[in-house]
Amino acid sequence: MTTEEKAKAYAEKELIRAISRPAHPLDHLAPYFDSKDVQQAYLAGATEALASQWKDPEVELPEDDRQVLVETDCEDKELRHAISYFLAGAWHFPDDWYYDCRVLKWMYIPPLKGGDA
Known part of the structure; x- marks a missing residue:
């Protein structure tokens, strides 16, 4: 399901909730x-949630050897965009392109949803 599809489903659910049982403090709106x-x-x-996951390597570095x-x-x-890891003070890439x-x-x-990663 795309983010747009999730947004539509969420909107429909919230509007139905607001109409069917006004119990939320903002339902009057x-x-x-x-x-x-x-x-x-x-x-x-x-x-915003996705954008805030990115980190500046000048401010913070990942755990050593973690992809x-x-x-x-x-x-x-x-x-x-690539998969990389930071080890011994340097970034390492599994692919020589980088x-x-x-x-x-x-x-x-x-x-992944339902995964152990």
């Missing part, structure tokens, strides 16, 4: 919002 407003709020929150997702300064856009790339930001790889 429901008539002022429509499905599109709720979807936009969901998308904005999802975008993370990185964004690099490589010119080729197909190569900008030998001259600098890490701009990194994030821990989120676990």
Whole structure:
């Protein structure tokens, strides 16, 4: 399910809840919002949540030898994102394509839903 589909489903669920049983403190505002407003709020929150997972390598580094997702300064856009790890004071890539790339930001790889990662 895409983020947009999740936003639509969330909006529909919240609007039905607000109409069927007004128990939430903000339910009196429901008539002022429509499905599109709720979807936009969901998308904005999802975008912010994902964006805030990125970390600046000048401020924080991952645990040694733990694989993370990185964004690099490589010119080729197909190569900008890669799996990497930080060890002994340097970034290491399993693929030689990135030998001259600098890490701009990194994030821990989120676990799959229902997974153990």
